Amino acid sequence: xxxxxxxxxxxxxxxxxxxxxxxxLFTAACIAAIAIAACAAPPTQxxxxxxxxxxxxxxxxxxxxELLPDDAAKPGEAKPQAVVVAGGNLWIFLTNLxxxxxxxxxxxxxxxxxxxxxxxxxxxxxxxxxRDGKRCLNAGYAKAAGDRILVACAADFxxxxxxxxxxxxDRTVLRVTPVEGAPGSLLASGPVVWMGxxxxxxxxxxxxxxxxxxxxxxxCPLGAAPFEMVGDVALAQGRAFAACFGRDxxxxxxxxxxxxxxxxxxxxxxxxxxxxxxxxxxVLDNLGSTLSRVRPGPPxxxxxxxxxxxxxxxxxxxxGTLLAIANSTDGxxxxxxxxxxxxxxxxxxxxxxxGTPYPWGVAFGEDAVFVALNGPGEVVRVELLP
Numbered sequence: 001x002x003x004x005x006x007x008x009x010x011x012x013x014x015x016x017x018x019x020x021x022x023x024x025l026f027t028a029a030c031i032a033a034i035a036i037a038a039c040a041a042p043p044t045q046x047x048x049x050x051x052x053x054x055x056x057x058x059x060x061x062x063x064x065x066e067l068l069p070d071d072a073a074k075p076g077e078a079k080p081q082a083v084v085v086a087g088g089n090l091w092i093f094l095t096n097l098x099x100x101x102x103x104x105x106x107x108x109x110x111x112x113x114x115x116x117x118x119x120x121x122x123x124x125x126x127x128x129x130x131r132d133g134k135r136c137l138n139a140g141y142a143k144a145a146g147d148r149i150l151v152a153c154a155a156d157f158x159x160x161x162x163x164x165x166x167x168x169x170d171r172t173v174l175r176v177t178p179v180e181g182a183p184g185s186l187l188a189s190g191p192v193v194w195m196g197x198x199x200x201x202x203x204x205x206x207x208x209x210x211x212x213x214x215x216x217x218x219x220c221p222l223g224a225a226p227f228e229m230v231g232d233v234a235l236a237q238g239r240a241f242a243a244c245f246g247r248d249x250x251x252x253x254x255x256x257x258x259x260x261x262x263x264x265x266x267x268x269x270x271x272x273x274x275x276x277x278x279x280x281x282x283v284l285d286n287l288g289s290t291l292s293r294v295r296p297g298p299p300x301x302x303x304x305x306x307x308x309x310x311x312x313x314x315x316x317x318x319x320g321t322l323l324a325i326a327n328s329t330d331g332x333x334x335x336x337x338x339x340x341x342x343x344x345x346x347x348x349x350x351x352x353x354x355g356t357p358y359p360w361g362v363a364f365g366e367d368a369v370f371v372a373l374n375g376p377g378e379v380v381r382v383e384l385l386p
Contacts, residue, residue, distance in 0.1 A: 052385040053335055053347040053369070059121035061114055061377045067096050068128070069108040074098040076108025078377030082142035083315070084149055085365030087168040089124060090116040091149060092372055092379050093139045093361075106156060111139035113149075114379075115171055118366040121381060125171045129153070129164050134176035136164035145188040148174060154182040157199045163206055179204050179213055185232040187240065189255045196230025196242060203230065203242065203258040217258035219251055220244035234274035236281040237296040243271035243283060250283060250294050250302060265302035267292035277318040277338035284309075284316045284325065291325075291341060307341050310334055315371075319364040326371055331356035333371050333382055347382050349373060 064075040076096040084091040094112045097105035115125040129136035129151065136153035137160070143150050151164040153176075161183045165174040181204050183195035192214075195204040201220025206213050222228045225246030232243045240255040249264040250271060268285025271292065275282045283292040283302075289312060290305035310327025317324050322344075323336040331350040336343055349359050349371060357373040359380075364370075369382045 051335070051344050053333065053345045054383045054385055055347050055349065056368070056381050056383045057121055058373075058378050058380045059116070059123075061092060061094060061379060062112065062123075062126060063094075063377050066126070067094065067109060067112055069098065071098075071108070074108055077105075079105070079374055080114075080372035080377060080379065081140040081360050081374060082151070083317075083361035083363040083370050083372050083379070084142050084144055085118065085363050085370065086144040086149060088118075089168075090118040090121075090363075090365065090370055090379070091142065092116065092370075093142050093151065094377075095138050095140055097138065107137040110135045110137060111151075111153065113139075113142075113151075113166060113171075116379065118368070118370070118381075121379065127166065127171055127173065129166075129173055129176070131164075131173040131176045134162065134178060136162050136173075136176050139164065141183075141185050143186060143188075144168065150186055150188060150193060152183040152186045152195050154184050154198050157182045159199075161195075161204070163193060163195065163208065165208060175208065177206060177208060177211060177213075179206060181216065185230060187233045187235055189235065189240065192256075194233055194240070194253075194255070194258060196233045198229045201228035201230060201244060201246070203233070203253065205258050214258070217253075217260075219253050219258070219260045220247060220249075223247045231270070231272040231286070232274045234276065234281060236274075236276050236294070237279075239296045239298075239300070241274065241281060241294065241296075241300075243267075243274065245270055245272060245286075248285075250281075250292075252300055262300060265294060265300060266304055267294070267302055268305040272314065273316050275316040275318040275323055277323055278321055280338070282316065282318070282323060282338065282341075284313045286312060286314060289313060289327075291323075291336075293341075307336070307343075310346070314360050315362040317363045317369075322364070324362050324364060324369045326359035326362045328358050328360065328374075329356055331359060333359055333362060333369060333380075335369070335384075349380055349382075351376070 082093040098108035141152040153162040182199035184198035185196040228246040269288030270286040272286035273284040311329035315326035358375040
């Protein structure tokens with residue numbers, strides 16, 4: 001594996017590097033470690049013949065005093081990351097990070113979920129992610145699972161992570177379970193939720209109903225890179241996979257035990273996010289700005305860097321044969337046909353005259369693609385046209 005100069009050592013515990021990014025922020029050069037946003041299958045899906053993108057609307061998200069900072073002198077910026085469409089609503093998760101005097105960011109107070117009308121982007125609810133004195137800080141990844149949304153909370157990378165559970169129907173926080181590590185991705189399988197650690201190459205297993213925390217399992221051992229992290233975890237055709245960001249590999253793991261299985265699959269540079277489409281697990285290569293393909297098998301096989309993308313892709317979602325990809329440095333969202341794969345269209349999400357808005361999480365729903373803009377703290381509705 002080529003270790004590119006873009007990679008950097010992670011920040012010291014309790015701090016964040018400068019820049020904007022998916023999930024908790026490392027540095028702009030490292031493009032944050034992270035965590036991705038993930039999305040559930042929306043209740044109303046775009047038609048499969050949709051082929052063009054049109055930026056239709058955008059909405060500024062709550063920030064500052066609205067997010068009730070612990071210190072009024074250090075208000076948080078919205079810094080939205082994860083996007084989920086569930087229960088007929090659009091959910092945007094705000095990491096709520098305060099800019100530090102010496103540079104970088106730190107959590108200003110608990111993260112929030114903003115519940116919006118997908119058609120109008122009007123706000124329906126603002127949910128503070130805390131319960132019984134336990135807090136979800138720096139929520140960079142979320143996924144719908146049954147009647148709830150599961151949220152990975154990476155906190156400050158010093159081991160104070162958490163799993164938050166939200167009722168989709170009631171829009172209330174059901175439970176916050178503290179865990180060691182910095183969870184930045186997750187998948188639910190039976191009684192277990194596996195979370196990928198952004199502060200190491202481990203899986204963090206938790207059984208929410210009993211509160212049982214399993215012993216972390218190393219799936220991405222340290223290689224040539226100065227640090228390792230799990231970029232994403234996903235199920236594909238009943239098999240579980242983890243993205244090893246530093247090793248440029250994808251590894252299958254036993255969904256019951258978390259133990260790695262079989263050979264490691266080489267993909268593009270800096271795998272950060274997964275999406276399932278056609279018969280494949282598609283891998284977003286953050287540092288290489290490419291798309292790789294994993295066929296779950298058995299046996300599993302991979303094709304590395306099958307398609308060039310925009311600069312520093314961060315978020316991906318799938319619907320049918322369509323893939324939507326947020327390109328952070330370019331400030332664009334791209335629509336792909338996974339049967340090729342082939343590019344269908346791309347939309348520029350920048351305000352006229354402004355720099356990149358750092359698009360991050362992305363989700364299909366309501367005949368549109370929704371994108372969280374990490375820089376200005378906005379959400380954009382991009383309509384899908386035939």
